[in-house]
Amino acid sequence: MSEPQKINVLIVDDIAETRENIRKLLQFEANIEVIGVARSGTEAIRVSGETNPDVVLMDINMPDMDGITATERIRSKMPGVQIVILSVQSDPNYMRKAMLAGARDFLTKPPDLDELISAIKRAGEMAQQEKRKAAQTMAAVQASGMGTASGGYFPPRHNGKVITVFGPKGGIGTTSITANLAVALHTEEAPVVVVDGRVQFGDLSFFFNEQIKNNLSDVATRADELDPEFIEDVLLKHKDTGVRILAAPPRPEQAEPVSGEQFSKILLFLKRMFAYVIVDTASTLDEITQAAIDEADLISLITTQDIPSVKNVRLFLDLLTALGFPTNKVLLVLNMYDKRRTTVTPERLADISKLEVVAVLPFDDRLVIPAMDRGVPFIINNRTHPISKGIYDLAGSIKARIAAFEKELEEA
Ligand SMILES: Nc1ncnc2c1ncn2[C@@H]1O[C@H](COP(=O)(O)OP(=O)(O)O)[C@@H](O)[C@H]1O
Ligand SMILES: [Mg+2]
Structure with a gap:
C-alpha cells in the first residue's frame, strides 16, 4: 500500500x-x-x-x-x-x-x-x-466540453435555462418585455439574471433604473477564467426585486469589444449560477445575437401587428429552421396589440407563423412609457393589468415548455 x-x-x-x-x-x-x-x-x-x-x-x-x-x-x-x-x-x-x-x-x-x-x-x-x-x-x-466555458469548475447552483428575447425589428418592445419577464420569473429559489446583448447602445439597465458600474465588457475580457464571486461583483442587483443585471458598457467606444465566443461562455457560466438567464438582444443578427440564439434553450420572439415586423418573423423562423433550431422552442409574443387593427389578428399571426401565440400584450402607452421613463418595470405596480397578464402568460409558457422538455429527457 x-x-x-x-x-x-x-x-x-x-x-x-x-x-x-x-x-x-x-x-x-x-x-x-x-x-x-x-x-x-x-x-x-x-x-x-x-x-x-x-x-x-x-x-x-x-x-x-x-x-x-x-x-x-x-x-x-x-x-x-x-x-x-x-x-x-x-x-x-x-x-x-x-x-x-x-x-x-x-x-x-x-x-x-x-x-x-x-x-x-x-x-x-x-x-x-x-x-x-x-x-x-x-x-x-x-x-464533455462544458468545462472549457470557464477556467475553474464550481458545482452548479442551478440547471439554468437561457431564454433569448428577440424582436426582428427595433422599437417593438423587446427590452420592455425582457425586463418585465425577468421580474415575473424571479424568485429566491429560482433567481433570474438579465443580460444586455445589445453591446453597443444597450439600454436594459435603464429599465431597472440602475447605474452601470461594471459591465459585460469587464466579464468578457475574463471569459476564460470566470468565477461566481467575480460575476456577483459585476452584476447589478435591482433594488426592488433582486433581479440581477449584466449591463452593456455605458460608453461603447471605450469598451473592450465582446466576441460571440466570449458571450457564449458567459451565458454558459451564468446558467450554472441562475435558474433563468434572460438575454435582451439587438434586432440585427450580429455575432452576439447569434451566440444568444446558439445558446438559447428557448427563444421568445416578439412581434407587433406591423407588416414589416410580421414579415421579419417569417424570415427569422426560416433562418432558425435552416440553423436546425427547433421551432417548438420558440414562444411567439404579440406586443402593442390593438384590436381595432384587423389585418393581423393573433389568429392570423398564428396561421402565418405556424406557431401558437403564447401571449398578447395590448398597446398601452399610458402604462408602459412612464414605467420605462421612471425605470420601474410596469409589472411591479400593475400585477393584474392586461399587459401584465400577457407577461405572466409568457412566463407560464416558459415554465411549461421547460417542464415538458425535462420530462421528455427523463423518458428518453
Ligand atoms: N405594449 C406596449 N404599449 C405601448 N408602448 C410600448 C409597449 N411595449 C413597448 N412600448 C414602448 O415602445 C418603445 C420601445 O420599447 P423597447 O422595449 O425599447 O423596444 P425594443 O427593445 O424592441 O427597441 C418604448 O417607448 C416602450 O415604452
Ligand atoms: Mg431594446
Whole structure:
C-alpha cells in the first residue's frame, strides 16, 4: 500500500501564543503538516486560496471577520477544504452555527491532543476524498466540453435555462418585455439574471433604473477564467426585486469589444449560477445575437401587428429552421396589440407563423412609457393589468415548455 498522503493544515487564530501552541502539538505527527497560519478571518480566506489546505483549524472570535463567517466563505469557494472550529465557548448555539456554516468538527480550547489529532485525520481524509472527487468531476466536465466555458469548475447552483428575447425589428418592445419577464420569473429559489446583448447602445439597465458600474465588457475580457464571486461583483442587483443585471458598457467606444465566443461562455457560466438567464438582444443578427440564439434553450420572439415586423418573423423562423433550431422552442409574443387593427389578428399571426401565440400584450402607452421613463418595470405596480397578464402568460409558457422538455429527457 502507498504512503498515506500528508494532511496539510492551516492554523487560524488571532493570538500568536495559541497558534504556536497548536503548531507545537502537531509537530511530531508524521502525517500532518502545518503549511500556514493566519491571524484573522480575512487572512484565513486569502491564505486558504493561496495554499489550498486540507484542514483549517479555525478560531471563532477574531478581529475583522469572525471564524464562522470565514468558514462559510472558504467552504463556498473551496468546498473540498474541511474546517475544524476551535473555540473557548462550548455553547451549543455556537456549535450549531459553526455546523451550519459548513464546519466539519468543533473542539473546545485548549484541545486535548488525541482529540485534535483524530479530528484532523478525519477531516483530512474527507478533504482529500472530496478533492479527488472534484478532480474527477472536473475532468468529466472538461471532457464533455462544458468545462472549457470557464477556467475553474464550481458545482452548479442551478440547471439554468437561457431564454433569448428577440424582436426582428427595433422599437417593438423587446427590452420592455425582457425586463418585465425577468421580474415575473424571479424568485429566491429560482433567481433570474438579465443580460444586455445589445453591446453597443444597450439600454436594459435603464429599465431597472440602475447605474452601470461594471459591465459585460469587464466579464468578457475574463471569459476564460470566470468565477461566481467575480460575476456577483459585476452584476447589478435591482433594488426592488433582486433581479440581477449584466449591463452593456455605458460608453461603447471605450469598451473592450465582446466576441460571440466570449458571450457564449458567459451565458454558459451564468446558467450554472441562475435558474433563468434572460438575454435582451439587438434586432440585427450580429455575432452576439447569434451566440444568444446558439445558446438559447428557448427563444421568445416578439412581434407587433406591423407588416414589416410580421414579415421579419417569417424570415427569422426560416433562418432558425435552416440553423436546425427547433421551432417548438420558440414562444411567439404579440406586443402593442390593438384590436381595432384587423389585418393581423393573433389568429392570423398564428396561421402565418405556424406557431401558437403564447401571449398578447395590448398597446398601452399610458402604462408602459412612464414605467420605462421612471425605470420601474410596469409589472411591479400593475400585477393584474392586461399587459401584465400577457407577461405572466409568457412566463407560464416558459415554465411549461421547460417542464415538458425535462420530462421528455427523463423518458428518453
Ligand atoms: N405594449 C406596449 N404599449 C405601448 N408602448 C410600448 C409597449 N411595449 C413597448 N412600448 C414602448 O415602445 C418603445 C420601445 O420599447 P423597447 O422595449 O425599447 O423596444 P425594443 O427593445 O424592441 O427597441 C418604448 O417607448 C416602450 O415604452
Ligand atoms: Mg431594446
